[in-house]
Amino acid sequence: MPLLTSTQKRRFARDGFILLRGFYDLRRDIQPIQRAVHVIIGLVIRRHGLRIRQRPFASNRFDSGYQELIAANRAAGGEVYDAVKQIPAYIRLVADPRHDRLLSELRRGSVPRAGYRSGSHSRPRNATALPGTRNTRHSCAVWTDWFCGARSLRSRRNWGR
Numbered sequence: 215m216p217l218l219t220s221t222q223k224r225r226f227a228r229d230g231f232i233l234l235r236g237f238y239d240l241r242r243d244i245q246p247i248q249r250a251v252h253v254i255i256g257l258v259i260r261r262h263g264l265r266i267r268q269r270p271f272a273s274n275r276f277d278s279g280y281q282e283l284i285a286a287n288r289a290a291g292g293e294v295y296d297a298v299k300q301i302p303a304y305i306r307l308v309a310d311p312r313h314d315r316l317l318s319e320l321r322r323g324s325v326p327r328a329g330y331r332s333g334s335h336s337r338p339r340n341a342t343a344l345p346g347t348r349n350t351r352h353s354c355a356v357w358t359d360w361f362c363g364a365r366s367l368r369s370r371r372n373w374g375r
Contacts, residue, residue: 217312218319226320238307240273246303248276254297255279258290 218232226232238244252271259266259279264286268279284291298304317324 216319217315223319237312243303243307243310245273247298247301247307248273250301250303251294251298252276252278254294254301255283258293258297259283261293262287262290264290 218226222232222234249271252268255277256268256279259268262283264283266279266282266286269275271278280291280294283294
């Protein structure tokens with residue numbers, strides 16, 4: 215059974231986007247990520263010894279303290295960004311099989327992929343491409359370190375190694 219109606223597909227072709235209300239479940243899919251982002255921001259604030267008051271968690275202010283954090287230390291914002299990409303709930307959301315179905319309905323013949331792609335900093339240090347995947351200087355279909363290199367903000371130790 216298709217995820218999209220023919221009307222939605224036409225809107226996407228015309229406008230370049232469609233809004234799928236209710237596609238994600240707030241409590242199951244989004245709030246676990248928001249809660250983890252809130253915790254990560256608090257950990258980074260404390261790690262840098264900053265006197266930033268972070269408000270208690272609420273969905274509408276899950277990023278409390280982030281603007282103050284990057285105003286005080288812009289690089290600390292990058293720590294938050296990198297840690298968010300390792301939240302298990304985030305990885306589950308990114309890997310939701312419905313995304314494959316949506317892409318196949320909207321872009322016939324396209325293949326979804328996960329990986330890093332942002333210029334010369336795209337390849338994690340010591341990352342290894344999975345067998346059979348394309349590996350170039352700036353892109354790789356899947357990095358094993360991305361999936362297996364979970365780490366704690368409280369230590370430099372990787373859990374997956």
